[in-house]
Amino acid sequence: MTNNRFDAERITRITITPVAFHDPPLLNAVGVHERWALRSIVQLTTESGITGLGESYGDEAHLRRLRHGADALIGADVFAVNSFRPLIRQALAADSGVGGHGMSGMVTGSSTEDRVLSPFDVAALDVQGKILRRPVTDLLGGAVRAAVPFSGYLFYKWAAHPGADGDIWGEALTTAGIVEQAKTMVADYGFDALKLKGGVRPPDEECAAIEALRAEFPDMPLRLDPNAAWTVQTSIEIGERLNGVLEYLEDPTPGLTGMAEVRRKAPMPLATNMCVVSFDDIAPAVDAGSVDIILSDHHFWGGLRRSQSLAAITETFDLGLSMHSNSHLGISLAAMVHLAAATPRLDYACDTHWPWKDPAEDVVVPGTLEFSDGAVPVPTGAGLGVELDEDALGRLHEQYVRCGQRDRDDTGYMQSIEPDFRPVTPRW
Ligand SMILES: O=C([O-])C(=O)C[C@H](O)[C@@H](O)C(=O)[O-]
Ligand SMILES: [Mg+2]
Numbered sequence: 001m002t003n004n005r006f007d008a009e010r011i012t013r014i015t016i017t018p019v020a021f022h023d024p025p026l027l028n029a030v031g032v033h034e035r036w037a038l039r040s041i042v043q044l045t046t047e048s049g050i051t052g053l054g055e056s057y058g059d060e061a062h063l064r065r066l067r068h069g070a071d072a073l074i075g076a077d078v079f080a081v082n083s084f085r086p087l088i089r090q091a092l093a094a095d096s097g098v099g100g101h102g103m104s105g106m107v108t109g110s111s112t113e114d115r116v117l118s119p120f121d122v123a124a125l126d127v128q129g130k131i132l133r134r135p136v137t138d139l140l141g142g143a144v145r146a147a148v149p150f151s152g153y154l155f156y157k158w159a160a161h162p163g164a165d166g167d168i169w170g171e172a173l174t175t176a177g178i179v180e181q182a183k184t185m186v187a188d189y190g191f192d193a194l195k196l197k198g199g200v201r202p203p204d205e206e207c208a209a210i211e212a213l214r215a216e217f218p219d220m221p222l223r224l225d226p227n228a229a230w231t232v233q234t235s236i237e238i239g240e241r242l243n244g245v246l247e248y249l250e251d252p253t254p255g256l257t258g259m260a261e262v263r264r265k266a267p268m269p270l271a272t273n274m275c276v277v278s279f280d281d282i283a284p285a286v287d288a289g290s291v292d293i294i295l296s297d298h299h300f301w302g303g304l305r306r307s308q309s310l311a312a313i314t315e316t317f318d319l320g321l322s323m324h325s326n327s328h329l330g331i332s333l334a335a336m337v338h339l340a341a342a343t344p345r346l347d348y349a350c351d352t353h354w355p356w357k358d359p360a361e362d363v364v365v366p367g368t369l370e371f372s373d374g375a376v377p378v379p380t381g382a383g384l385g386v387e388l389d390e391d392a393l394g395r396l397h398e399q400y401v402r403c404g405q406r407d408r409d410d411t412g413y414m415q416s417i418e419p420d421f422r423p424v425t426p427r428w
Pocket of ligand 1: 026027028197225227273324325326327351
C-alpha cells in the first residue's frame, strides 16, 4: 500500500522586527501622515532552515498581538496554513484587545484575527514556494496576468514636515498642485489610472481638482476617496456633479446605511475600504445595497488565500474588486502583486503608496519590483521572489528605535501643528 502521508515542515522560529521609514506629510480626513511610517517585518523559519517573509502594520498593540500569534505557530507545519487561524485565535483570547493597528481609525472594524494571520500566511506561502521552487502566484492557482496595474495615488500635502527639509514632491494644497503631482507621477511611473485622496479640502475644491485632472488626462480613469468626510446629501450632490467623470467614488460617507442611501442616487459605482472590512460585513452590505466595489487588502482580510475567498464572494454577488493600500515596503508590494496576478476578476488598477516612499529605503534587495507602464511585472523567483536585505532591515529597525513613534496617529500629529483640527466625519 502506498503511504500518502508527507513529512511536516515545522516552523521553528519566527522573528518580528519593527521598522520605520520616512513618510511625507500626506493629508487625509483624519489628519496628516507623521514623519515615519511604521511596519513590522516577519521572518518565519522552518526546520530545514528555509525562511519566508511577511509584512504588516507596526503599531505597538499590533506588534504585541503578532508576537502572541508567532508563539502559537511554533511547531505548526508550514503547509498547514488552515491550522494557523485557530492557533492565533486561541493565542489572542488572552490579549487585552486594546490598541490600534496602523490604519488611523479608518478600518477599525476589521478582524483582529485576520490582521494577525496575514503576515504569517504570506511568509508561509513564501516558504512553500521556496520549497517547491514555484512563485507564490502558482500556489494561488497561477498567474492570469503577467503584470499588475496600479493607480497613481494623489494626496494633498504640505511641502515638508514642520522644521524639516522639503521632499521632492513639494506642496500640493491646490488644484494646480494636484495636477502637477499627477503629471509627475504619470511621467515617472506610467500609471493608467489616478486616485485622489479627498476629505481634506472642501468638497467643491476636490471636485474642481478632479475636473482639472479630467481636462489634463481626458482618458484616464479617475477616483476620489474622501474617507467618509461627506454627508449623504453632499455625497449625492458631488456624485451628480462628477457624473461621467469618476470611475468610482470611494467611501464618500460613513456606514452601510449612509452608503446605501448615496448609492441609490449617485450615478457612479461606490467603492469601499471602510464599511466592508471583514467577512462579517459582507452580508449586511449586500442586504442594504451599500457598495458596488470592495477594495480588498490582504493585510486585514487574513492574507492571500482569504483574500482569494473574498474575490470569490465578490464574484458571487457581482460586486467589483479593487485593492486598497497603506504606506508599505517591498514585501507587501510583492504579496499584493502575487495576489492580484492570481485573481482572475480584478476589475480595477490596485492602489499603492509606493511612489511616496524614498526608493533608497526598503528591506528588500532592489531590482525585483519595478514599475513599467504603471504596472509591476510578477516576480518569477521562488516564493515571493524578493530577497531580504539584512543590513537594510537593521537600518530601518534602528530608525524605529530612534524615532520614538510607536503608533500611527495622523490626528494627534495634525493637532500638534493645528490644535483646532477635529477629525469629524462627516465634516461637510
Ligand atoms: O483608501 C484608503 O482609504 C486609504 O488608502 C487609507 C490610507 O490610510 C490613506 O488615507 C492614507 O495613507 O492617508
Ligand atoms: Mg479608501
